[in-house]
Amino acid sequence: MKKLFIIPILTVLLTGFFTNCDMPKTDVIVSQDFMTHVAQVSFVNDVSNVAAGKLNTDLDNTTVKITGPDAAKVWNIEGKKVFTIQGGTLQLLLDPSVEFITDSKTYTVNLIVEATGYLKRNVPITFVKDINNAFVEVAMVKKATLPAGIRLATDTSGNVSDLTGLNKVINIVASNTLTNGVTTEITVPLGVKMRDADGNPLSGALNTEVISFSEGNDGTAYFPGGLTPDNVKMLDGTTASGAFVSAGFAAINMTIGGKNVRTFEGGKVAVKMTLSKTNFNPETSQAYKAGDNLDIWSYEDDNGQWKLESTGKVKADTDGSLYVSFETSHLSYFNLDYFGSSSRCDLAKIKLKWNGATTPVNCRLTTRYTYYPYTWYQSIHSSETQIQDGTEEMFLNAPTNMPIEIEIFDIDNNRLLVKKIFAKGDLCKGGTIDITAPVIKKQLVSLTYKGMCSNTIIYPPVGTRVYYREVGGAWKLFHYVYYANRFDNKIVTDKLKVGQTYDFMVFAGNKSQLRTITIAKADNNIEVTLSDALCKALLKG
């Protein structure tokens, strides 16, 4: 935001008719109205806990890559090409020159996060015309503390030579049998030679890791690229968009001397994926059984593309468990999946009715595949949002190939608000969700705030987020600047208690400012002198 003096009513001066010494030196404020499309990306660890305070600040200062054909059209919130996680969040801004020529036109980039101790993730971020502010949650797999249903197995005993290849057979099992989840076993044959992505031979000590993801519950929150991918490469070379229903997936990584192994020569790696006990075949609407077909997919980490490798056969093991086995000459994520080509709609809109909920409530909104009797589910999308009576939630690329459950959890009051199941395809028809949970009335507190940079009043740009916490508590979303409320400087909330002291953290771009405020009364005027860094972030242009 920038200020400057103008001489108001220049024409008066031009005519020269008037003289007046008291002419006001009015500031002209330039807002960030061009920020019409902002993606709010939150990085979290364990998604199984729906309560707040999950932002993964361990990733702060990690620089992420933005790739894909539309990467040039995306900036950070400061209008720069440096993408750094701050406060567990990252905001992406669509270039203001971009036009949505048609309602269905979209712009997509791949967000690639690589951080020490975490599994690399590639997540598509899509900008659509009707969603000014997209909330995207990126669940990161922290190898040291894996959620239930995800298991890691490693091996460092192998050694690879240029001439003779691998010196021993390596067999690793990432087992989820304790949770009845998906178990992945790989066998790397003796003598196999290994090459990097450029085809160069690799030699030295081999580090191998296998991470096996169960398809049920929250495992698919970590699904590479999400369950509704675009640009999926089929066997005939064509590409398709659609929706996956997973039967389990695994990441297989090998490194030699810090370099990633990409391909094998002189042998193939055998992969055996044992299905979970609660697996579900969308084609038959029953559990998988021996003899069923199950497609095998691989994932190109760098460009975020799924590729159909082959169709596997479900076989029964000696203990009765079901598995699919295959061989591969390259490494990637591997996925056993039913893929419904075009089985989704671009945008589903659901209105929330909640009588009496006149102030925003922090909620977690989760969409899942499910099926009767609804004890099994598969996470499609989850993000934190604020809802009240009349809020319209939009679901990008809503699948149509399975019944979908929507769950809304009240983070502020730690309670489930509503679960609603939409029959196959019904979510795309729109509709309403009635929330009958009583509105918990709390004392309303108003904050009329004024952010100051020198003597300039700042209107926080679209995308500014304010988090709050009771001192020592977990951070929760307090206020978010939408396109519609960007000039409001009064927040009426029931989140704060009179007499209580809170920390407030304001994020604007990659800059943040912490301030501790005691709420002394119901109506509060707060004038905040912003830090130089924050002012610099705001006073661009």
Place this chain on the structure above:
Amino acid sequence: MKNKLLLLPFLFILFTVNAQDNGKISETKKDQKNAILLNFGSLGLGLGYARSFTDHLSVRVQGSYLNIHQKRDGVKLNDRLIDVDANFKSMNYEALLDYTPFKKSSFKLVSGVSHISTKGSAILIPAGEVKYGDIVIPKDKVGEINTSADWAGIASYAGIGFGRAVPKHKLGFGFEMGGYFLKKPNFIFDATKMLTPNEEQEKESHEIQNWLNKFTFLPSIMFHINYKL
């Protein structure tokens, strides 16, 4: 009260003209003289008609028009360059009474009423490239500020000057200075797109509006060339 004061010059003219009609028509008829006049001054260029009733009193009906348009790119205001497209337009019609107290001098006192329509407007657009970080913001996303102040309605006028409305000879010249007593202006401040906060701020502060409200007196300088018919 102000509206009533505005009526006074009218009543004065009517009374004077009416007085001529009621009794002295035969004596003054031969003294009645007419003139057309061309005027120019701070409110522009105009034409008028004048008629004298006595050696001391005459009436003028005149109009004037002014339209100034100025476009300047890259005007530096504070740290920012602004393109300014400004316009000032004035149109007024008036009936004035000239009172020339001295027979041997053309000094006069002038009073009257005017229907005045004066509007000053300006469109302000940040000049050149507007950047946010490394993003060049397209011009059509930036928006503009439209301001205008509009004084429209009946205004009373008072002034002094030299030169008879109907000259003694065929051609005469005149000069007068005075001013119009105006109502408060109708003020519009409209900002679009990225400049919208300015509109919000003005709505809150009324700073410019209050400043403009002080301008209820419009000074005027006028020259006229009169041709006796």
